[in-house]
Amino acid sequence: MEAFLISTGIVAIAEIGDKTQLLSFLLAAKFRKPWPIVLGIFVATIVNHGLAGALGSIVASWVEPSTLRWILGASFIAMAAWALVPDKLDDKPKLAAFGVFGTTLVAFFLAEMGDKTQIATVALAARYDALAPVVIGTTLGMMIANVPAVLLGERAAIWLPLKIVRGVAAAIFFAVGIATLLGVGARFGF
Structure with missing residues (x-):
């Protein structure tokens, strides 16, 4: 349950x-x-995060637990710094020929590649060695953040103090990184 709740919260924020x-x-x-979007x-998130979580599980099986703790702790701290950097959408999707669902699926899957939430999914799956709870949690976190964006459109951006939200996300990533380095809640025996 811990893996699910932490994964949901981290990604939603x-x-x-x-x-x-x-x-x-x-x-x-x-x-x-909104509904095809x-x-x-x-669908894009469950596939993307499923692959990312599987990679995290593989990494966890290849790396010694004590080494993994340091790699994951440093990764979460790096994600804390990354969370402070505002994102921008480089190009508008030019995939309209695929329809609303297809455009969203392809654009979202590609936009999520190498994104901090995908990397967080890899790290969380490695940390908790709980693929399904992590993938379900990170997917739920994506939906919590993105469904209101779809339903409310651009009006929602006005209500959210993004600088504060980025700061909270960074603080959570940092706290998880420090907890990982200290071995708090460790499942690997370190």
Whole structure:
């Protein structure tokens, strides 16, 4: 349950102001069909985070637990710094020929590649050695952050103090990194 709750919370907060949330706003404004967009986000996230979680599980099996603790602790601290950097959407999606669902699916999957929430999923799966709870949690976190963005469109961006949200996300990543380095809640015997 811990892996699920931490994964959900970290990703929900880290996703606010992220490029994939900006993509959600953009898709909502462009297509004005929220449910195919929400479904596309869900499918893209579950596949992307499923692959990321599987990678995290593989890494956990290859690396000694004490070494893994230091790698993961440093990774979470690095994500804390990364969370402080505002994201921007580089290009508008030019995939409209795939329809609303297809455009969302492809654009979201690609935008999530190498994103901090994907890397967090790898690290969380490695840390907790609990693939399903982590992937379900990170997917739920993505949905918590992105569904309101789709449903409320660009108006939601006005209500969110993104600088504060980025600071909270950074603090959570930092706290998880320090806890990992100290071995708090360790499942690997360190």
